Amino acid sequence: MSQHRIQExxxxxxxxxxxxxxxxxxxxxAATLAAEAxxxxxxxxxxxxxxxxxxxxVTRNSRQTAGFLGTDxxxxxxxxxxxxxSSSDYAAKCTVWSIEAxxxxxxxxxxxxxxxxxxLVRARSVLIASGAMERPMPVTGWTLPGVMTAGAAQIxxxxxxxxxxxxxxxxxxxxxxxxxxxxxxxxxxxxxxxLDTAEPRRSVKALTKLPSFLFSPYIWxxxxxxxxxxxxxxVVSGVTSLSIAGDSRAEGVRYLAxxxxxxxxxxxxxxxxxxxxxxxxxNASGCSxxxxxxxxxxxxxxxxxxxxxxxxxxxxxxxxxxxxxRHAAISGRIAALSVxxxxxxxxGDAVARQHAPLLREAHYHLRGRDFLDILYEPSKQFxxxxxxxxxxCRCEEVSARTVRETTALGVPGPNQLKTFVRCxxxxxxxxxxxxxxxEIMADExxxxxxxxxxxxxxxxxxxxxxGELASLxxxxxxxxxxTGESKETT
Amino acid sequence: MFAxxxxxxxxxxxxxxxxxxxxxxxQTLATALLAGGVDVFRWSVVGGVPRAPYxxxxxxxxCLVTVDGVQNRQSxxxxxxxxxxxRSQAGxxxxxxxxxx
Numbered sequence: 001m002s003q004h005r006i007q008e009x010x011x012x013x014x015x016x017x018x019x020x021x022x023x024x025x026x027x028x029x030a031a032t033l034a035a036e037a038x039x040x041x042x043x044x045x046x047x048x049x050x051x052x053x054x055x056x057x058v059t060r061n062s063r064q065t066a067g068f069l070g071t072d073x074x075x076x077x078x079x080x081x082x083x084x085x086s087s088s089d090y091a092a093k094c095t096v097w098s099i100e101a102x103x104x105x106x107x108x109x110x111x112x113x114x115x116x117x118x119x120l121v122r123a124r125s126v127l128i129a130s131g132a133m134e135r136p137m138p139v140t141g142w143t144l145p146g147v148m149t150a151g152a153a154q155i156x157x158x159x160x161x162x163x164x165x166x167x168x169x170x171x172x173x174x175x176x177x178x179x180x181x182x183x184x185x186x187x188x189x190x191x192x193x194x195l196d197t198a199e200p201r202r203s204v205k206a207l208t209k210l211p212s213f214l215f216s217p218y219i220w221x222x223x224x225x226x227x228x229x230x231x232x233x234x235v236v237s238g239v240t241s242l243s244i245a246g247d248s249r250a251e252g253v254r255y256l257a258x259x260x261x262x263x264x265x266x267x268x269x270x271x272x273x274x275x276x277x278x279x280x281x282x283n284a285s286g287c288s289x290x291x292x293x294x295x296x297x298x299x300x301x302x303x304x305x306x307x308x309x310x311x312x313x314x315x316x317x318x319x320x321x322x323x324x325x326r327h328a329a330i331s332g333r334i335a336a337l338s339v340x341x342x343x344x345x346x347x348g349d350a351v352a353r354q355h356a357p358l359l360r361e362a363h364y365h366l367r368g369r370d371f372l373d374i375l376y377e378p379s380k381q382f383x384x385x386x387x388x389x390x391x392x393c394r395c396e397e398v399s400a401r402t403v404r405e406t407t408a409l410g411v412p413g414p415n416q417l418k419t420f421v422r423c424x425x426x427x428x429x430x431x432x433x434x435x436x437x438x439e440i441m442a443d444e445x446x447x448x449x450x451x452x453x454x455x456x457x458x459x460x461x462x463x464x465x466x467g468e469l470a471s472l473x474x475x476x477x478x479x480x481x482x483t484g485e486s487k488e489t490t
Numbered sequence: 491m492f493a494x495x496x497x498x499x500x501x502x503x504x505x506x507x508x509x510x511x512x513x514x515x516x517q518t519l520a521t522a523l524l525a526g527g528v529d530v531f532r533w534s535v536v537g538g539v540p541r542a543p544y545x546x547x548x549x550x551x552x553c554l555v556t557v558d559g560v561q562n563r564q565s566x567x568x569x570x571x572x573x574x575x576x577r578s579q580a581g582x583x584x585x586x587x588x589x590x591x
Contacts, residue, residue, distance in 0.1 A: 046548055048516070048569055053547050060516070065496060133549050145529045145542035146491070152546035160514060160521040161495035187495060248540050249529055268491070395551060397536040427562065428551040463562065
């Protein structure tokens with residue numbers, strides 16, 4: 001058997017047993033397992049090659065030229081290779097913009113676009129593996145050219161061997177900040193400073209979770225990473241305020257650390273304060289969304305086996321909750337087995353037998369997560385900015401002041417706020433502001449983001465051109481509805 | 491703004507606002523522009539201020555450019571191609587009446 005690549009939109013072989021959305025570790029592992037078990041699988045990938053963000057470019061890079069990416073990165077090669085040997089259909093450069101869960105129809109219907117042409121693809125079940133995105137870090141000047149997320153710089157490194165030139169400053173908190181710093185240093189970037197915004201007193205609070213972290217697979221990796229960065233770059237801890245200066249591009253960073261105000265010149269500023277699940281597709285599909293107070297993120301509700309609140313819709317990997325790449329692949333396999341069982345393609349006892357070792361493995365990879373979550377919880381001033389001029393919604397350019405003032409006027413929640421001030425109504429559809437809006441509203445009302453809620457989203461979750469919509473084949477029912485004429489002549 | 495670690499092995503040539511840029515075949519348009527020295531991709535819709543890619547993974551929509559006449563393309567999600575005509579954008583999308591009869 002070999003993989004069938006969907007090069008053009010009419011190549012789909014609908015209906016499928018399982019449609020997998022996303023080609024990161026969770027999606028690749030799920031599609032491979034399901035295809036090997038005999039299911040008809042299609043995997044949709046918005047990018048040109050498998051790997052998602054964490055293993056981006058893994059089928060194209062080589063250890064000789066990109067050794068600085070580190071050993072963990074190459075773990076993606078095996079996943080991508082098994083997937084390419086599977087019988088799964090693979091639709092690269094293809095965007096999924098809607099999912100209608102099975103219910104009204106017996107099958108799920110996915111709205112997809114490739115090369116500017118749209119189609120509806122049918123599948124008996126859908127597995128969302130949408131992965132994570134970086135938690136927005138709204139500070140003054142974060143919309144200036146020259147300011148990016150740490151993840152963006154890592155993507156540039158993985159996909160094109162590109163290194164930011166000039167003076168580079170990393171700011172924020174979390175393990176990825178230090179991982180990127182070490183990768184950039186290894187790639188000979190001029191890392192001037194790492195500004196750590198983690199609250200020093202959180203380490204005391206995190207100590208209660210230390211015993212489990214000591215047995216986590218991450219501890220030695222993490223400690224050696226920190227030591228490496230501290231040896232090679234200036235690390236400033238206890239940063240409590242941060243702004244980026246510049247008129248038409250980033251020129252410097254102003255920060256406050258332990259009562260001292262400092263300004264440094266910079267050509268490139270990389271921000272990061274942890275990752276949160278990408279929930280737009282699940283949210284717009286109608287899956288229940290809830291707030292996780294410890295991880296401070298909205299998450300789609302899933303049972304322990306990958307089932308969402310909607311029948312026939314499953315969510316795996318960091319798109320469900322943040323567990324990292326290794327955990328994501330395992331959770332992809334767990335969810336794929338649930339799908340096979342629910343579709344009656346695998347006997348219940350066989351599913352349970354295969355679930356058991358995977359669940360143990362998943363648990364192992366989640367060890368120590370609590371410690372990291374508490375240690376690296378972003379400080380409040382970086383989640384709910386106090387500086388009134390900070391832009392919250394990058395698309396519609398809505399400031400923290402506007403969000404706070406509108407909240408004080410008594411808008412019931414984020415959806416009404418959106419209607420009044422267009423916050424979250426731009427092309428990114430709230431991806432960059434949803435978290436901040438809920439945090440600010442919660443701050444103003446003295447409650448939690450969970451009580452505030454988040455945007456209710458609608459499909460399409462990615463902007464479509466009218467041309468793409470018009471390219472959808474019309475059914476006889478649709479023609480009858482619009483024209484009042486039936487084409488059938490009997 | 492970004493430097494390449496390796497020489498371009500398999501080049502393609504495209505234009506940004508009429509200026510030719512060399513890029514590596516298969517790389518995304520956004521990284522090709524950044525490596526080609528472009529630091530402003532567009533001017534924002536509300537305030538008319540300069541913007542460039544923020545996330546490079548399809549989330550932020552700050553890397554929008556016009557590609558071969560199609561506006562608001564996410565340059566981080568499309569591959570650069572030989573002869574691509576790429577333009578920066580100012581403000582919101584415009585209705586293109588050129589082809590309307």
